Amino acid sequence: MKNIRIGTRNSPLALWQAREVARKLQNKNYKTEIVPIVSSGDKNLSQPLYTLGITGVFTKDLDIALLNDEIDIAVHSLKDVPTELPKDITLISVLERDFPQDVLIRNSKSKNIELKDLKIATSSLRRRAFWSKEFPKTEFTDIRGNVQTRLRKLEEGVADATLFSLAGLKRMGLKLDFEYLPFMISAPSQGVIGICGHKDKIEINQLLSEISHSKTQKSIEIERNFLRTLEGGCTAPIGAFAEINENNDVRFIGRICSLDGENCIETDEIFQYNSEENFGEKLAKQVLENGGKELMSIIKMSI
Numbered sequence: 001m002k003n004i005r006i007g008t009r010n011s012p013l014a015l016w017q018a019r020e021v022a023r024k025l026q027n028k029n030y031k032t033e034i035v036p037i038v039s040s041g042d043k044n045l046s047q048p049l050y051t052l053g054i055t056g057v058f059t060k061d062l063d064i065a066l067l068n069d070e071i072d073i074a075v076h077s078l079k080d081v082p083t084e085l086p087k088d089i090t091l092i093s094v095l096e097r098d099f100p101q102d103v104l105i106r107n108s109k110s111k112n113i114e115l116k117d118l119k120i121a122t123s124s125l126r127r128r129a130f131w132s133k134e135f136p137k138t139e140f141t142d143i144r145g146n147v148q149t150r151l152r153k154l155e156e157g158v159a160d161a162t163l164f165s166l167a168g169l170k171r172m173g174l175k176l177d178f179e180y181l182p183f184m185i186s187a188p189s190q191g192v193i194g195i196c197g198h199k200d201k202i203e204i205n206q207l208l209s210e211i212s213h214s215k216t217q218k219s220i221e222i223e224r225n226f227l228r229t230l231e232g233g234c235t236a237p238i239g240a241f242a243e244i245n246e247n248n249d250v251r252f253i254g255r256i257c258s259l260d261g262e263n264c265i266e267t268d269e270i271f272q273y274n275s276e277e278n279f280g281e282k283l284a285k286q287v288l289e290n291g292g293k294e295l296m297s298i299i300k301m302s303i
């Protein structure tokens with residue numbers, strides 16, 4: 001068999017994740033090749049992007065590379081992958097989730113400041129809203145770029161502290177002091193590496209499904225169905241985390257908040273998993289009935 005061409009974005013985190021997938025495949029004696037995709041090849045496509053359902057800012061270029069057959073699979077941080085996938089593209093595999101928590105990183109001058117007084121750098125609506133729910137008077141500033149860039153900006157003094165997914169820090173081998181934040185709920189699929197493929201590549205998809213982690217698969221299915229049912233395509237402050245034990249008991253925590261964190265609706269349920277039921281959708285519908293519908297329309301108006 002030919003090399004499996006693994007498409008990835010070019011950032012250090014994305015490349016690490018692609019290598020992790022390559023390692024898993026090599027352990028099964030498949031040959032791999034990493035193909036960093038720098039910019040989009042949309043000029044090679046015969047149809048405009050919107051007719052193909054291509055929407056995600058982080059996933060667009062890899063979707064196009066898959067459709068152009070420049071790569072066999074695309075490796076993503078699953079939390080950056082929209083719940084509605086483009087036509088002909090499918091989520092074929094997930095790796096075992098690690099460290100889904102959001103953690104706080106302070107710059108070296110802010111070690112003794114109380115949480116409520118910290119100026120926080122984050123562009124995530126979810127992180128701002130959930131932090132504000134706990135500490136309403138917080139001042140925020142935007143911060144963008146990859147993990148390393150953001151750490152540099154933090155040390156330059158754009159803010160006192162920032163929030164990261166612990167998975168991202170661990171993958172980058174960054175041994176920084178961090179603090180857990182029990183009041184945060186992670187983004188749906190946070191800490192999960194997802195692999196997308198082309199629907200027609202049956203053989204590749206079959207072998208990729210062999211490395212998929214089934215407990216993680218069940219968790220993200222619930223979290224993503226929860227998100228899909230709530231959002232209808234918009235980016236709202238939504239957290240979702242499903243944990244499954246050996247007996248197939250699931251604990252699911254979900255939350256939506258207004259941007260300022262003042263109005264939140266939360267669900268926290270324990271149930272027995274079965275593949276027939278769409279728990280994510282069911283729990284999201286409960287949230288929508290409990291005032292979530294009104295909250296979602298307020299959020300959509302303020303974005």
Ligand SMILES: NCc1[nH]cc(CCC(=O)O)c1CC(=O)O
Nearest residue numbers: 077080164165167168190191192
């Ligand atoms: N949107 C950025 C992004 N996408 C995935 C990760 C980290 C890896 C992960 O949590 O899956 C990050 C950085 C962060 O949120 O701190």
